[in-house]
Amino acid sequence: MADQWPNRRLPTIPDLLPDELLYSWIGRLVTANALHARKDTIEWLFGDRYAIPCIDLQGHLTHLCQVLGTDAPLRSPNAFIETSTLYPYHRPFLSPSRDEAVVRILKEGGAKGLKTIMGRVANRFGATPPLQICARCAVEDMASLGETYWRRTHHLPGVSCCAKHGIALTIQARQALVTDRQKFILPVGGVAPVQRDVGQLERRFARLANEVLLAKLPPVDPWQRRSAYFHALEARGWCRARGGRIDFPALSRELKQHYEDFQWTVHRERLLAGDSSTMAWLRTLLSRPRVSVHPICHLLLIGYLFNSIAAFALAIRDDSDEFSDRSVVAIYPNADDAKKGFGSDPGLAIRDVSLSCRALATMLHRSVTTIVTWRRAAGVPIAERRKWLTPEKVRAVVRALVAGKRHKSIAQSHHVSISTVSRIHKAYFNQAKHEPMLLEKERVRRRRHWMNVTSRMSKGGVNAVRNRAGATYAWLYRHDREWLRSQTQVLRCVPKRRPRVDWATREAGLLVRLEIEFKHLATASSRRRITTTRLVAGLGGDNVRVHLRQMPRLKARLAEMSESVEAFQQYRIDNAVDRLTYQGKSCDLWRVQRAAGIKVWTAMLRRYAQEVIEHRPPSQARMNHRRCRYH
Template sequence: MPIVKALERGTKLCFFPTSLPDESVFSLIARYHQLSGNADDRDTLRELFGKHTIVVTSHLPSSIDNLVGILPSGMPIDAQDIINRHTIFPYYRPFLTERQISLGVAAMKSDSAIGLKTMMGLVASQVGGGNPYRFCAQCAEQDKHLYGQPYWHRAHQLPAVHICHEHGTALYAIDASWVDRHRHSLFLPTTPDVINFATQIAIEKSLSTWMHSLSICSKQVLDAELGAISPTQLRGIYRDLASDLKLTHASGRLRVPKFSTWILQKIADLPTTGTFQFTKAENSGKPEWALGLLRKARKSTHPLKHLLLMHCLNGNWATVMTSSHKNKKPLPQTSIQSTSSLPKPSCVLSEQLRSMLVEDKKSLRHCAQLLGQSVTTLRVEATRLGLQVPSRPKTLNPPKLAELRTVLASTTPLNTLAQRHETSVVSLYRILRMYPDVAIARDKLIRALEQKIRRKRFSLGCQKTLARGLPDYAWLYKHDRQWLSETIATTPKKKTVSATRIDWGMRDREFAEAVMKHSRQLYAIQKPVWVTKASIGRSMRKRSILEKYLLRLPLTAQALATNIESIEDFQCRRLQWAALQVKQLHPAPLPWMLLRIAGLKYVGTGKVSKVLDKLINEAHADVI
């Protein structure tokens, strides 16, 4: 068969397909491969990029400058257009810094994008930076009707997108092991092997509506082509939404326990594995991923976490994309009409002040901050209304000072002491600075109480688990080492049977069934691949276990021995496949033609040679 030679670098292509709506760059190249008539995917890769070893992806590809440089003259597209319209980089861009955006664009334009996902924070995000291939069956039919063939849509490849944003149906996902084996191949949703290894994603009914909304929001972010959004702006939006749900104090500080409970209830039905594994509650029982978005940003965060938090807070992501964040509206400004030398507050201010002092139990200073008035004005108005305003002495007289010094020599929290004795926390801190002996005595009492609590907790825990694994071990090692050593030496260890022991019998049966299943899949691939223990292990994603522990898996070993093939059997299958491929073009092929298509150099005089002679004789007999 004719072999297409690679174009000289710098030579322009004669044609290149016009891009379709929301088409990925991988899909463009795969369609070009089909239209070009090249016999092998490697010929197309060498033609476009100068080498056949490049891995083209639908997500964050590299060598974009090389591709643009070889496109036909006059084609209205450049590297930035490809990045914006045919990759999923615009989905991540709003949540990156300007420096990360510049480095990301440069990496995709260069010959290698190694380290790009690490630099963007995808590897450390717990969401993952894989390259899934998904398609919608209804979109495929629609594309075939409108454009003549289905293609890969960018929006279907976004993280956690399992439902089509347009049709609301579950997507089909290509088996990851198949994609890994064919990472140098160019395929479309209609490729036979793709259809054989595609399965529809299972989605619980309770999650279908939410997953559909996530798909729509993800598509909106992708199409908006936004630049970097300030983390401060996003944090302000989330805090405003939390405030609307009464999840913050009046001062704006977050009510962490209440906020945590709210978020955990919202995501209770989500899986805690795979893409959503970051939602699993930490040891503290708090959604740290959500709390981190409401704190000062110290690193880039995956877009999926922002979309999930926005959903949990009943927000609308479209408002972020269409307009800049505006601070919450302040409380209505009250009008004070002057009828004498002193200003007289309006009835609106009076009602607001009464509500804050009587119902909300706010301090006068706090009311002044919220209402935009002075403390003196509000004190006069409170007196006029007959409201009781607790007065705090501006100076600490000797009896009061002696009283506070006495109560400070305890472990009672300062907030509680301030409320009991009608003073401020600031005044209590001032006393502790004025009298170091009181501060030292208080610290000793607090340290003794903490030591007592930690000792008790550690004594109970070390009977059930290793001492070094307990949370109090480090503190006791630093502050109470002698007691720690004595306790560890004298505490009897409770012998427990680990719940994580492996049931090798069950694993053996499961692996044996998996070997049978994956070997059938490998034999069913249109272009034969060599079915070996290694290839079956890669397909199962259990190659390491099969290599290390096969002696413990007798049923699995037997299944492998039954299903793997020798090199001669594999070569025979390749020749039979090659005979079918060449039959239409050359009814009476010569031996070298079959050998070339099958990828064989020399077959010797054994079994493979006999199969080759048989295929040649049968082909010539059919012609005669």
């Protein structure tokens, strides 16, 4: 079917309705043309027989435009992305490079891993939105169009009310719970509105999400977006004076109060997750801008700082102009990146000696120590104003680092902190020059340790040596694998031979123990039925049971001593008669039946009970008779 359709035109091509999802339009296309062969339809539309239709971010758009041709409601994949998917909602919170990767996947790929790249799975808010609809929108659609459809604004992440009417959305289906996930689900008309009060914050968040979808903002560099957040926070007084650092605990309390502890959203627990004073997403959003954070978190911060998407877009544009005026094109997280980025362009702010380290730290929202490290890496002269960390002590720490000593031991021997050793290592230690020498020293030490352990435990095999020197094995496996393999090939575990079992001797001993065990069970005052399982349990349990084939006499004796159900019932009748006789009561049949405790009385048991009652011998004689049955 997929090979026959590209040259054929479909009889009915529906129009793409305002704010309609591409998923909804394709579903109406399939229904209007009665395309029941689902896998063939999927293959024709997307070029992949096993593709899963995506509600909000449909892939394979280039193939879709090719097969539809002039029948397509839009002429290009970019038009589909802008008009009928939720990607414009996510784009302002992505970097330009990630934006290019996402658009390429939407056009050519199957959207596998797409939502991970975009941050939709971050913070565990859920990646697939439910299919939901506004009851009033559905009524208006049925009145004007005769049908209803899925709208983009109803499927924005975290939105649970209609931005137009302000009423709660009705969830009609969840794609993740549908058995056939290749099926296109269309909305049902005549939806009853959800009887739930929608608060002001819930409606405000829905309008904010709708604004960012319709604004179609371009991708923004993460550091530029972070700078816009910082400037807005500084204007509100949430940055501490030293280094422009944020008071995260106080800001978290303010956001919780502003949004009423997020009682209006289903993601409340995820938003409040973190330590006792700071919400985790807030610290990640402002301290690690390159890490993916869900758009819901961005919108919450934007709603608090800017109140609207238009104000946020204006702040981004102003901040972009300010960045270009300062000639700051990048912010580097470590010294190696500083060398690469600042070494070739003397006009960058790092090399601008007119700016002090403290002023530059305030400008870039970094600590003074970080700026000093970057400038040293870029070769910018810095005045040394040390009080007790003298140049001699710094050189001593560097010599210890070159010698391969660990940071903890260096800190203890030179009376400095471990963080100081780490800063000196980052600023002064020439890794390219000294790393091969240190690696060779460590290799010699690890090899010597492995050989010492091997010489002591050679008969235990590789596993025994690994248990004793696990860290050494891991280091050698990572840095000296070929040598380690050559050494482990000669290590062979010598299996321990178990002595052969003399089954005749063991059987004789078990037979004696069996007689003692049987006597103990048979002479008990109120005993249970003597079975093979109970006898074997007294001899050793499963260890004896699995070897009964090697001990035929024991197996035969167990079969002789095992008590059948009928024999045990007869024993209970004898025991009941003895108790009644001892108590001086008449041995009527009904008394014997009650005292014996047997539920089902067969005719044979009744005859046996009558015989015992009529011809009962003395109690001790009858017990001796019972014991003789098993010998």
